[in-house]
Amino acid sequence: MLGSGSAGNSALVSTSHCHILIDGGLSARQIVVRLEQCGVAPEQLDGLLLTHEHGDHVCGLEVLCRKFAIPIYCNSQTAEAIRCFGLGEHKNWRIFRTGGEFTICDVLVQSFPVPHDAVEPVGYAFHAGNRGLGFITDLGFPTKMLIERLREVHTLVIETNHDEKLLQSDPHRPWPVKQRIMSRHGHLSNAAAASVIEQLLPGKIERVVLGHLSRDCNTPELAISAVRPQMERAGRADLEIFCAITRRFSTDVRKCALLLQWSMTAGLLKESGEHRWSQTAATKIRIRDATEADLPAIVEIHNAAIASGSSTAQLDPVTVEGRREWFRAHSPAQYPIWVADLDSAIGGWLSFREFLPRCAYRGTVELSVYVSEQFRRRGVGRKLLQEAIARGPQLGMHSLVGLIFGHNEPSIALFRVAGFERWGLLPGVARVNQSPRNLTIFGRHV
Ligand SMILES: [Zn+2]
Numbered sequence: 103m104l105g106s107g108s109a110g111n112s113a114l115v116s117t118s119h120c121h122i123l124i125d126g127g128l129s130a131r132q133i134v135v136r137l138e139q140c141g142v143a144p145e146q147l148d149g150l151l152l153t154h155e156h157g158d159h160v161c162g163l164e165v166l167c168r169k170f171a172i173p174i175y176c177n178s179q180t181a182e183a184i185r186c187f188g189l190g191e192h193k194n195w196r197i198f199r200t201g202g203e204f205t206i207c208d209v210l211v212q213s214f215p216v217p218h219d220a221v222e223p224v225g226y227a228f229h230a231g232n233r234g235l236g237f238i239t240d241l242g243f244p245t246k247m248l249i250e251r252l253r254e255v256h257t258l259v260i261e262t263n264h265d266e267k268l269l270q271s272d273p274h275r276p277w278p279v280k281q282r283i284m285s286r287h288g289h290l291s292n293a294a295a296a297s298v299i300e301q302l303l304p305g306k307i308e309r310v311v312l313g314h315l316s317r318d319c320n321t322p323e324l325a326i327s328a329v330r331p332q333m334e335r336a337g338r339a340d341l342e343i344f345c346a347i348t349r350r351f352s353t354d355v356r357k358c359a360l361l362l363q364w365s366m367t368a369g370l371l372k373e374s375g376e377h378r379w380s381q382t383a384a385t386k387i388r389i390r391d392a393t394e395a396d397l398p399a400i401v402e403i404h405n406a407a408i409a410s411g412s413s414t415a416q417l418d419p420v421t422v423e424g425r426r427e428w429f430r431a432h433s434p435a436q437y438p439i440w441v442a443d444l445d446s447a448i449g450g451w452l453s454f455r456e457f458l459p460r461c462a463y464r465g466t467v468e469l470s471v472y473v474s475e476q477f478r479r480r481g482v483g484r485k486l487l488q489e490a491i492a493r494g495p496q497l498g499m500h501s502l503v504g505l506i507f508g509h510n511e512p513s514i515a516l517f518r519v520a521g522f523e524r525w526g527l528l529p530g531v532a533r534v535n536q537s538p539r540n541l542t543i544f545g546r547h548v
């Protein structure tokens with residue numbers, strides 16, 4: 103558990119005869135809903151396999167197991183530890199010895215110890231037919247035994263927990279927490295995960311799924327960009343790389359990170375529920391000055407954000423005519439509006455405006471970034487911010503400021519990744535649907 107922003111974990115491993123849930127770190131309701139989205143009823147689960155007792159892996163178990171008598175497979179220490187999570191009454195335990203093998207229906211399960219700060223954490227390798235799947239999340243470093251066990255798998259689910267630089271510069275985690283995460287009993291960084299995968303080459307491995315990303319200290323793009331070039335250098339450009347991400351940020355979904363349906367026999371990844379697979383294809387994004395012809399697209403993206411209610415203080419939709427004057431008040435040389443071109447469509451835009459009218463604030467500029475619903479998670483917002491940071495000084499700017507609703511977590515994450523820090527909080531200054539909203543001020547000098 104990295105903190106309140108960390109998501110929980112649950113995964114489904116399926117063959118045509120068998121359904122195994124790995125960990126239950128989301129609410130029981132969400133587990134059931136998401137299983138249904140994979141076409142599996144909870145009654146059909148043949149077993150629930152635990153990696154370790156941390157809350158982001160077991161928090162939904164109590165309710166789930168009260169409703170469904172699913173056999174829980176884990177080692178004795180983990181069983182002991184999670185009995186405290188209200189599972190004292192649970193009858194159906196299948197205790198295994200760490201390092202041992204057992205079968206659930208047609209799936210051979212191998213367990214092995216992993217170094218992590220839990221009582222007896224394990225990783226798994228699954229074999230069905232001639233296919234294999236490795237599953238390692240929450241580990242500080244790869245042991246020799248673990249690498250040997252994973253040599254036989256075709257697919258590897260591995261944690262890429264954090265980007266080392268982002269973690270080190272994260273202003274919200276105290277130093278002891280950072281040390282714990284980076285320690286040999288903490289979590290794998292993107293770079294560490296890349297080196298684990300490299301050790302499995304050439305081997306049987308065909309694809310990797312990156313998971314357990316820290317929400318504050320990582321992004322799918324960073325994780326993928328840490329792994330892909332290394333694979334290419336190792337002559338494995340063909341290796342498929344996926345990243346499991348959470349799509350929506352709200353308090354009930356925050357606990358839930360990863361639900362993946364893996365069909366070992368067919369070797370298919372399936373999109374499911376709130377989550378989707380982001381494939382790694384790099385998108386070409388070109389940032390340019392907006393022209394008036396772009397105004398309809400700019401307005402459309404803006405209106406979608408207004409409808410979502412979380413990303414703009416504007417409450418009513420705007421019109422192209424209504425925004426023309428606003429548009430003409432900007433110019434490429436002073437307070438420009440930029441658009442991000444992708445595949446000949448506009449994926450997002452950024453506008454600058456005066457922060458405060460006094461001379462002393464001349465170099466301080468407020469910026470707004472909007473990304474089209476359709477082009478989320480393709481690096482559009484990041485690219486726009488990077489451009490602002492790079493070109494700001496030429497435009498006479500020394501400080502960039504973004505005003506963001508306190509509940510707009512995706513935008514806050516975006517600004518943080520671009521090196522912005524929280525400079526201020528104005529509590530309850532906005533009203534959205536009668537509810538008071540905080541306004542946060544994110545800024546950085548350029
Ligand atoms: Zn975890």
Ligand SMILES: [Zn+2]
Pocket residue numbers: 103154156218220240
């Ligand atoms: Zn853990």
